[in-house]
Amino acid sequence: MKKTNLIQTIIAVAACKAARSLMRLRGSGGTALPGKVAMAVAKNILEVTSAGMEIIVVTGTNGKTTTSRMLEHAITESGRECLANKSGANLLSGVTAELTCNATWTGKPKTHYAVIECDEGALKQVVPLIHPKVIVVTNLFRDQLDRYGEITHTRDEIKKGIDQVPETTICLNADDSLVSSLTFGIPNKVVYYGSDVPIGDQKDDGISDAKYCIRCGHEYQYHYHTYAHLGSFYCPECGYERQNAEVAVTKVNEIAATGSSVVMRIGAEERAVRVGLPAVYNLYNAVAAVCGYREMGFATEEIITALADVHSSFGRMETFDLDGVRVQMILVKNPTGCNQALEYLSSMKEDFTAVFCLNDRTADGHDISWIWDADFELVADQERDPSAKKLIVSGDRAEDMQLRLKYAGAQAGEIELVRDNDALLDLMRKSERPVFILPNYTSMLALRKVLSDATGGKDFWKG
Amino acid sequence: MELRICHLYPEVLNLYGDRGNINCMQHRLRWRGIDCKVDRVGIGDAADFTQYDLFFIGGGQDFEQEVLLNDLRQGKDKEIRAAIEDGKTFLAICGGYQMLGHYYETHDGVKNEFLGAIDFYTVGGDVRMIGNYAFRLDADANPGAQDIDVVGFENHSGKTFLGSGVQALGTIIRGGGNNGEDGKEGVRYHNVFGSYSHGPILPKNPKFADYLLSCALERKYGQASLSPLDDRIENAAHDSVMQKVLAGTTGSQD
Numbered sequence: 095m096k097k098t099n100l101i102q103t104i105i106a107v108a109a110c111k112a113a114r115s116l117m118r119l120r121g122s123g124g125t126a127l128p129g130k131v132a133m134a135v136a137k138n139i140l141e142v143t144s145a146g147m148e149i150i151v152v153t154g155t156n157g158k159t160t161t162s163r164m165l166e167h168a169i170t171e172s173g174r175e176c177l178a179n180k181s182g183a184n185l186l187s188g189v190t191a192e193l194t195c196n197a198t199w200t201g202k203p204k205t206h207y208a209v210i211e212c213d214e215g216a217l218k219q220v221v222p223l224i225h226p227k228v229i230v231v232t233n234l235f236r237d238q239l240d241r242y243g244e245i246t247h248t249r250d251e252i253k254k255g256i257d258q259v260p261e262t263t264i265c266l267n268a269d270d271s272l273v274s275s276l277t278f279g280i281p282n283k284v285v286y287y288g289s290d291v292p293i294g295d296q297k298d299d300g301i302s303d304a305k306y307c308i309r310c311g312h313e314y315q316y317h318y319h320t321y322a323h324l325g326s327f328y329c330p331e332c333g334y335e336r337q338n339a340e341v342a343v344t345k346v347n348e349i350a351a352t353g354s355s356v357v358m359r360i361g362a363e364e365r366a367v368r369v370g371l372p373a374v375y376n377l378y379n380a381v382a383a384v385c386g387y388r389e390m391g392f393a394t395e396e397i398i399t400a401l402a403d404v405h406s407s408f409g410r411m412e413t414f415d416l417d418g419v420r421v422q423m424i425l426v427k428n429p430t431g432c433n434q435a436l437e438y439l440s441s442m443k444e445d446f447t448a449v450f451c452l453n454d455r456t457a458d459g460h461d462i463s464w465i466w467d468a469d470f471e472l473v474a475d476q477e478r479d480p481s482a483k484k485l486i487v488s489g490d491r492a493e494d495m496q497l498r499l500k501y502a503g504a505q506a507g508e509i510e511l512v513r514d515n516d517a518l519l520d521l522m523r524k525s526e527r528p529v530f531i532l533p534n535y536t537s538m539l540a541l542r543k544v545l546s547d548a549t550g551g552k553d554f555w556k557g
Numbered sequence: 558m559e560l561r562i563c564h565l566y567p568e569v570l571n572l573y574g575d576r577g578n579i580n581c582m583q584h585r586l587r588w589r590g591i592d593c594k595v596d597r598v599g600i601g602d603a604a605d606f607t608q609y610d611l612f613f614i615g616g617g618q619d620f621e622q623e624v625l626l627n628d629l630r631q632g633k634d635k636e637i638r639a640a641i642e643d644g645k646t647f648l649a650i651c652g653g654y655q656m657l658g659h660y661y662e663t664h665d666g667v668k669n670e671f672l673g674a675i676d677f678y679t680v681g682g683d684v685r686m687i688g689n690y691a692f693r694l695d696a697d698a699n700p701g702a703q704d705i706d707v708v709g710f711e712n713h714s715g716k717t718f719l720g721s722g723v724q725a726l727g728t729i730i731r732g733g734g735n736n737g738e739d740g741k742e743g744v745r746y747h748n749v750f751g752s753y754s755h756g757p758i759l760p761k762n763p764k765f766a767d768y769l770l771s772c773a774l775e776r777k778y779g780q781a782s783l784s785p786l787d788d789r790i791e792n793a794a795h796d797s798v799m800q801k802v803l804a805g806t807t808g809s810q811d
């Protein structure tokens with residue numbers, strides 16, 4: 095690898111900062127371009143602008159943003175300065191932009207710590223440059239299939255990243271057979287997290303992303319399920335099985351809309367932990383974060399305190415007040431995440447309006463077939479959920495979404511197709527009921543901008 | 558009237574929203590007052606294939622195919638071949654489609670022997686054929702199908718070549734199809750419909766869905782006249798994808 099010299103560094107940093115200022119001036123939230131500009135000047139500028147930092151990387155298909163936010167929140171609340179790529183800029187160009195724009199003019203990092211959310215496919219490009227202290231892998235669900243082909247391929251992409259950083263500690267989800275198989279053949283220190291008890295819907299609905307042993311092809315058995323393919327799996331043929339978790343949920347006291355109360359075992363110690371976010375998947379995010387935090391060498395006390403008041407972020411479950419109408423946005427990008435959001439909606443006692451936004455751009459995956467694997471019946475079928483009073487579809491693939499809702503049991507006349515985000519905003523503003531929006535990735539970005547502007551919220555790239 | 562549907566290997570061949578096809582057939586039959594019973598027949602399950610009218614086989618992940626081929630060799634292979642020759646209706650998608658042919662030869666020359674129920678074979682290619690695409694059902698291979706255009710999403714690197722006596726399902730309007738070379742898509746053999754259009758091909762192609770159901774009903778009852786349905790939402794989805802395909806765009810305004 096050619097060394098980047100000081101002149102190149104100064105020019106690259108300046109170019110990166112200039113590009114970002116220019117884009118902000120134009121009111122654009124694009125996150126990749128400043129990084130690309132910097133890389134054009136000095137290809138490996140990221141290695142310079144991250145040198146000497148202690149970095150924790152979070153990757154995996156679902157939950158990486160929330161897990162990253164939990165980590166960042168704990169690190170900053172404990173009085174340390176910490177950088178994070180907040181805006182979903184999780185490819186090489188985005189990570190480069192984030193760290194380079196926050197370096198001094200001579201390319202020295204301004205903070206000692208960073209939490210980096212990294213795309214599974216980009217991990218192999220990013221980690222050799224930033225040498226993270228810890229990598230946390232959340233889970234592997236089918237996602238964006240036309241980008242990666244198959245879920246085992248996504249796993250292999252992550253493995254390629256880990257293979258380049260043998261000194262890094264790897265935190266793996268013990269309950270995910272695909273994730274925990276990353277331990278095969280690596281010299282790294284590996285630590286597991288998970289749930290020692292069944293939580294979630296615990297159903298095996300026959301549609302599993304990992305039904306057969308990744309090592310020998312035999313069907314897995316389970317001592318218990320948590321959700322999707324997660325749980326205490328074992329292969330009766332070759333003996334591959336769930337590993338003991340160092341950080342684990344051992345008891346669930348309450349899972350409610352405002353958060354959950356659980357008992358967590360951290361090493362040998364049992365602690366009552368409050369997680370200020372609803373739903374089972376956030377419990378997984380919480381144990382992942384505690385595990386990673388601990389491996390960074392920080393006091394677990396700090397993250398336990400921070401978890402109680404961690405807030406929804408960036409469209410994952412964010413609430414806006416739109417002239418008195420409560421609008422809650424939940425990002426959905428694959429069947430597992432979508433089902434959890436739909437279950438959350440169907441648990442509502444009050445009437446509501448549900449908005450489904452579906453785009454098919456590169457960041458979303460061009461293939462939207464997955465909507466047929468998600469249980470929209472939970473909300474669209476009035477006999478099953480009479481509280482969803484109005485259904486709205488929007489986005490590039492609004493017609494596909496409309497069709498899905500029809501076959502999920504909605505009456506044709508109940509679904510309204512709204513093409514334009516401004517029209518959608520007007521419609522929501524006039525709503526007499528709270529609104530839930532379930533967008534996929536790029537439609538979430540667009541909607542969030544419209545909603546932030548309308549409610550005077552902060553633009554996401556300003557953090 | 559009643560159709561009995563067998564969903565073969567739902568636990569393995571379930572990639573890309575295949576469930577949507579079953580969902581669609583169930584609804585379109587029930588909306589017309591025709592009963593419909595779906596059985597899931599998986600690995601290790603014994604089932605009497607003669608009781609079914611329609612078989613659905615979806616797509617799957619490569620490394621799981623070994624598990625499946627072993628199970629086929631326990632006797633399901635013969636039953637499937639018999640059902641096909643008996644004129645039963647099959648919808649086979651992607652990996653399930655490939656499985657009905659002679660073999661799949663990978664890039665590095667490894668040959669996976671498949672069912673050989675229909676005279677075609679598949680070889681691994683260099684380029685992945687991926688994206689929204691469209692084809693028109695061939696009228697000579699599909700008697701009674703008039704001007705049925707099908708839209709879907711293909712995602713395969715395997716290239717399928719049909720034997721000389723076997724007809725394709727349709728002609729590509731835009732996209733890769735069987736092999737990206739001869740402009741053909743899928744296979745139509747007796748009442749077998751094989752296609753690379755993975756996931757939910759039926760919901761947004763209501764004419765094709767009804768044509769397929771008619772084949773199964775005709776085979777069973779000697780005639781099938783399906784009453785028309787309100788397909789405005791179906792056609793809107795069909796047309797929006799067709800527009801994308803004709804305009805050559807995948808994700809719009811990237």
Ligand SMILES: [Zn+2]
Pocket residue numbers: 307308309310311312329330331332333334
């Ligand atoms: Zn095994």
